[in-house]
Amino acid sequence: MKYKDYYAILGVERNADTEAIKKAYRKLAHKYHPDVSKDPQGEAKFKDVAEAYATLKDTEKRAAYDQLGKHAPGEDFRPPPDWGRQFGDSHAFEGIDLSDLFEHFTGRGGRRGAMPIPGQDYEVTAHISLEDAYRGATVDLELAVPEFDGSGFARRVPRSFKARIPKGATDGQRLRLKGQGGKGLNGGPDGDLYLNIALHPHPLFRPSGHDLYLDLPLAPWEAVLGATVQVPTLGGTVELKVPAGTQAGQKLRLANRGLPRPHQGAGDLYAIAQIVVPGAASDKERALYQQLADGASFNPRGHFEEEGKHERQTH
């Protein structure tokens, strides 16, 4: 069994009183609790902090933990010979986690009764691609879950799940897989597995709910004259008619070309017009631009002058 220094995890002295332990825990929980923290490592850090606190806040568990002696974090160790007898658990310590030892610690002379105990629920973030969300996908998930032996004692075992994510997923959506969490004990129901969907960024499409946004670069003459252009969608390339006089930033909607919704229908795909100026113009092109500049009456900053007049009149 690998040693974890619960005092060091909470950043307190070994002789800290319960109040100091509670304060240290709360401070760290504010920082790392997965529901409030933005730290990507927050969940793992909070797990350690919560595990340390669960043991140290309980006088009996803390005494039992202290009896294990002080070891270097991560060091393989065995509890003293009389530890199991003294604290009521006489199982083997091979292949178990310190957290399992205390999570299911029943105290002096105690033993887990025959009460039905529901299995633990698990929450996992499933990272999928936009294409997976579009078509639906089966994802492989790996979890270390506690499994109980005959005496009700837990060991963490790796378990793999295949979860079917139906069409309709988008960022932040939740799925419940009934009965796929931890095994119940003494006839208790199995726990559930909750999936939090997170979409990988896509090089072209940006999801907003079930709608998708795509930058559509247009040459100045395409924007002025209008054009029919090929546009990628998750379902394949489609033709889009760009109307004459399209302005930069204008959204062109392709109905139902977004992500499918879970129950029916689909979001839309919006192509955002971007007017792109060619990098290096040839002499011929420059001459054509010059001809356009000389002949055009268009003043893109006309409203500056209008605003200026208005300002002068009001002051």
Add this chain to the structure above:
Amino acid sequence: MNAKLTETTWLDAHCEVTFAELASLSGLAEAELRELVEYGALAPNDPRETQWTFSGECVVTARAAQRLRASFDLDPNALSLAVGLLERIRALEAELRALRAQLPRRTR
């Protein structure tokens, strides 16, 4: 290691759970859930109904409430406040993501 294929349920507005189911799925006591409803942190589909039902999204909120209560020893009032604020942050973040998606990539 066994891998089983499992069907899934979306926790969204199309999924409806009863009050008792919400309690069981979240691990909160019915009295605690009732207080979360009273303080406005959870909204039944129709509060005038005698048998409350909730949208699947409430399962996510109630489970977060249960975790917060367990981790921070919050009383129902503080818990409702925290859950309400977290919901607001979640909604604002979703709105921010949606607005960012609409910005052309070059100017983001």
